[in-house]
Amino acid sequence: MTAASAQVNTVLYDGNAVEFAIPPDVVAFANTAYVTPPSEFQVTTSGTIWRYNEWIALMDQGNWVEAKTTVETTTVGVQFWGDINDGWARVLVDGNEVWAGDTYGDHYEGNAFIRYLEVSGLDRGIHTIRVENMGINGMDGEDDVTIYFFGLRAPSPASSTPTPTPTPGPTPIPEKGLVAYYPFDGDVRDYSGNNNHGTTVGNMAFTSGVVGSSAATFDGKSHIEVKDSDSLDLTGDFTFSGWLNKQDAGVGGWAVVFSKGDTSSQLGGDSPYALYHDSTGVYSSVRVSGQTIISAAETNFNEWYFVTVTKDGGELKFYINGELKDTKTAAVSMPESDTKLLIGIDPPGVIEYFKGSMDDLRIYNYALSQSEINGLYQGSPSPAPTPTPGPTPAPERGLVAYYPFDGDVRDYSGNNNHGTINGNVAFATGVVGSSAATFDGNSYVEVQDSNSLDLTEDFTFAGWLNKRDAGVGGWAVVFSKGDTSSLFPSSSPYALYHDSNGIYSSVRIAGQTTTSTAETNFNEWYFVTVTKDGSELKFYINGDLKDTKTAVVSIPESDTNLLIGIDPPGVSEYFRGSMDDLRIYNVALSQSEINALYQGSTAPAPTPTPTPTPTPTPVADRFNGMTFESRSKATGSSVQIPLTLYGVRENIGNMDMTLRYDSSVLVATEVVKGSLTSDSLYDYNIIDGTVRISFADKDGFYGDGSVVHVRFNVVGPEGSFTDLDIVSLSANRADMTPVTISARDGVFEVISLEESKGDAAGDGGELTALDALYALQMAVGKIPEDLTMDVNGDGSVTSIDARQILKSSAKL
Secondary structure, eight states, X not given: OTTEEEEEEEEEEXXXXXXXXXXXXXXXXXXXXXXOOOTTEEEEEESOXXXXXXXXXXXXXXXXXXXXXXXXXXXXXXXXXXXXXXXXXXXXXXXXXXXXXXXXXXXXTTSOEEEEEEEEEEOSBOOEEEEEEOOOOOTTSOOBEEEEEEEEEOOOTTOSSOOOSXXXXXXXXXXXXXXXXXXXXXXXXXXXXXXXXXXXESSOEXXXXXXXXXXXXEESSOEEEEOOOGGGOOOSOEEEEEEEEESSSOTTSSOOOEEESOTTTTSOTTOOEEEEEOTTSOEEEEEETTEEEEEEEEOOTTSOEEEEEEEETTEEEEEETTEEEEEEEOOOOOXXXXXXXXXXXXXXXXXXBOEEEEEEEEEESSOOOHHHHHHHHXXXXXXXXXXXXXXXXXXXTTEEEEEOOSSSOOOOSSSOXXXXXXXXXXXXXXXXXXXXEEEESSOEEEEOOOGGGOXXXXXXXXXXXXXXXXXXXXXXXXXXXXOTTTTXXXXXXXXXXXXXXXXXXXXXXXXXXXXXXXXXXXXXXEEEEEEEETTEEEEEETTEEEEEEEOOOOOOOOOXXXXXXXXXXXXXXXXXXXXXXXXXXXXXXXXXXXXXXXXXXXXXXXXXXXXXXXXXXXXXOOOSEEXXXXXXXXXTOEEEEEEEEESOOSOEEEEEEEEEOOTTTEEEEEEEEOSSOTTSEEEEEEETTEEEEEEEEEXXXXXSEEEEEEEEEEOSOTTOEEEEEEEEXXXXXXXXXXXXOOEEOEEEEEEOTTTTTTOSSOSOSOOOHHHHHHHHHHHTTSSOOOGGGOTTOSSSOOHHHHHHHHHHHTTO
16 A cells, blocks of 8 residues: 555454444535535545435445545544445555445345444554445345445544554463454454454444454355464474354354464365364364364354363364363374465355454464363453353342343343343343343344243333334343244233334233323433233333323233243244343332433432434434434424533533524424423523523433423425524533533524425435324324324325325335
C-alpha cells in the first residue's frame, strides 16, 4: 500500500462503531444530503445512489462512495449496514484494495450485516477510503451495498500507530516456549512477543468470549492468515491450546482450528501440523506431517471447552478442560515449511472452514506439563482463561427459574432448571450483568420439565426484552410450556409472548389468550412483567402498571419442557432479539417488589444500558443525548413529533428547553408529556415559531424514551421543509447539580398525501398496529381526525381504514 506502513491491520468488527467502548473520534455519515459532513472529511459519490436518512446504498456495479480525510490520521474505517438486498463490496484505501466480501444480511446473527471495517497502522497523513459495488449478488439475488458512515481516529501525539481496536489488547509478555498467542480481544495480533500477527480474510468478527474482553467468531466463510516465520517451525514437540465453541462441524466438516501447510497439496508429508476434529466435528484431532491422529476426546457443539493437545516425543496427549482424555502414538517428525499459518481454515481452502468462536488461542514449541495445563485452565497465567462465572444461586421468595444469561443458560434460582441451547443462541451486551442472550429467529433454549415449573395458582413473569421485530412467524414468543403438537390446548400451562404484531404483551394460560395494551417498541430495551393474582392479570412496563385483565382459569400441571424463545409448535414462531435477567416466580410480586427489580435494589441491579440490536432495515443511529426526531407528513394533516432521550445515565430533576421551527411549514398546537416524564410537573408556552418547555420532578426521571411530544398542524406546501432545532437545553440532576446533555436537531418535510397514507406517526416506516390504533381513536373522536388516515378515500376515518392499515402491517 503506497501510503501505508508495513504494520497495516484490517479488521472487520461486529456491531455499530459509535456504540464501541472506544468509538471513532470523527464520524461522517454517508448521506451528505441529510447530514453535512464534518470538516475532517470530504465525501463524494458516483453512480446510482439510494438515500435514506444517514444511509446510502450503492445500487449498481461500479457505483462508489469515497471519503477523503482533510486531517492527518493513521486509522480510517467504514460502517456497513447491509440487509437481504445487499451483495458484494470492496474497500480501497489510497487506491489499494484492503478488503472484499459479501454484505448480504442473512449470513449473520440478527439477519443483518452490521460491521465496521477499520484499517489501522497507516502512515500518518491524509487518506482516502472508498467503497465500491462489485456487482456480485448476495443470496437474495441483489447486489446493493449499504453504507452508514465513515470514521477516523486521531493519531496519538506520542506514536504514529494508535491502538487499532475498540478494546485494547494485553501487552505482549514473553513466556517460556510460547511462539504464538491470540487473545482475540478485539484484534488478531500475536501477543507472544514474536510478532506473528494475523490478517482477517472474510467476515470474521468479535463477540463475548471466555477470557478477556472478546472472542473471535468465524461464520464458516472466513479465516485469519499469519505470515510464515521461523518461530512457527515446530520441528520437535508442541502444545496447542485454546477455548473453542463450535457451532457445528463447520463448512466441509472437520471443524478446523488452524493449519500450517501447502494449500495445494492438501496436507501432504511436507505439511507440518494442524489442529482440527474428526469429520463430524466432535473428536479432537491433529495432523502431523500428513499423518492424521483422531482422539477419543469429545466435545459438544455450542458449548465452550478448553482444548489442549501436546506432543512429547512420539506421544500425543489430548486434554479437555484440563483433564487428560486420550493418549496416542505418533512416531513422526515435522518438517520446516515457509507456508502461512491459517486459523479457521483447512489448507485446501475451498470447503473446510471453522464455524463458531475461539478465544485465547496458544501455540508452544514444547509439551506443557499437566500442572501447566491446569494453570492455563484454572487461570494462574495472565490472562486467566477462566470462564466468566455466573451469579451464585440465591433463593428468593417464590423464584422457580432465573436466567441471568451471563454467558450461559443455567438457572440461578437454586432449582436447577438449567437450559440447553438449540440453534445459534449467542451472548452480547445486555442490561444486567455481563451479557444478554440473543436469538436469531431460528434458535431457542430448552429446559427439562420439573415439578418446580408447575405453576398451578399465581405467578410472575419478568425480564428485560429487546425485540428486533415480531419474530419469525410473529408473536415475539418469550417462553412457553405446553404440548408442541396441539397449539396450546387446555392442557398446556402457560406462555409469555406478544400479539401477532409483536407489540403488546400477552399471556396464554390453559389455552386462553389474554392480550394487554402494554405496548413496547422494537429495538429498545424494556423491563416487562406480568403477574397473576387469583383471576387478576397485571401487565407492567419498566415498573409501571399499564393494564389489568381478568382470567378466570386454573393452570394445569404438565410434564412438557419449558421452551425459551419459541412457541411450542416449533416450526414457525420464534423470538428474534435479546433477553436478559429472565425470571419466573410462583407468586404474584407486589408493586414494590417489581420496582425493586426494575430499579436495581434486588441483585443483580438492572441498570439500563441498552445496546440497540441491529436490524436488516436501516434505522436511525442511537445518539447519546436529546434528539428532536425527524418526521414527514402531508399538508393539512397533524403530526406528533417526539423529543427522545437516550444514553443519559443521570437522574434528571428539572429541565428547560427552547425549540424552534418554521411557522410557515408547521404550527404547534400542544405539548404532551412523554414516557419518561409521565409523573413530572411541566408547562409550556407556544410563541410563533418557538416552543418553551420546563419540567420539574421531585424524584427525578431517567432512562431511554420520550421526554415530550409536540403536536403540529402541517400547513406548508408539498416539498417544503423546516429544521427542528433545539435552540437551548439545560438540566439539573435530582440533587440540583448541573448536568450537560447533548442535543441533536431534526428535519420535517412536507410530502404528498399519497406518500403519507396511513402513517400516523409520520416516521416514514412501515405501517404498524399503532397506526391502526390511531385510526380507531380518530374514528371514535378521541383524537382529531387526520385525513392522511383515510386510507380508502371515502372522506372520513373509520374502523374500515383501521382494519386496512392493520392488514397492511401484517402483510396479509
